[in-house]
Amino acid sequence: EVQVVESGGGLVQPGGSLRLSCAASGFTFSSHWMRWVRQAPGKGLVWVSRINPDGSATGYADAVKGRFTISRDNAKNMVYLQMNSLRVEDTAVYYCTRTVAGGGDYWGQGTLVTVSS
């Protein structure tokens, strides 16, 4: 069974840092693009970042470029999102998804990041 499970969310002050983790299982992890998508409370989905199977190519939304870094460890079937210089507007549920043909076909339950003083 394919599963992705996010962790690492929590409350952080503006300007702080947080690292989100995504544990994947049930599929050949090293063959798939992975992505992070976020959803602010009561708002729509926003794509954050994606990474190719071997970790050599990444992409970021303008809103997070230069502050967030996506990475992966194929030996551990893990994807990470390092978030620095966090802002109040980064408050959201962050979802990790497996990507197939441009679509996110398996999503985790999400992890809530709250940026507040």
Place this chain on the structure above:
Amino acid sequence: QSALTQPPSASGSPGQSVTISCTGTSSDVGAYNYVSWYQQHPGKAPKLMISEVSKRPSGVPDRFSASKSGNTASLTVSGLQAEDEADYYCSSYAGNNIMIFGGGTKLTVL
């Protein structure tokens, strides 16, 4: 990186058909056949309904269909059922390792 444009709301009666549009540009929707559609019920994670413009993943009812013409993609839900009431989002590849979502459409089954 502007969001794709979706109508905020759509509605239909049980058994009817409803179509939701998703308008982008020649740099995203119009340039690539990587348009996806997602369904999200309140408090739940999104579910992939359509990928690559018109392909239904296994398990998605054939009442859901989609297409693209120029810079606009469309999702049609036929034979509306109560459980189809949800938020729907489109997404497209926009080149240079960038993806974008639409603002979402709230589908109400009357």
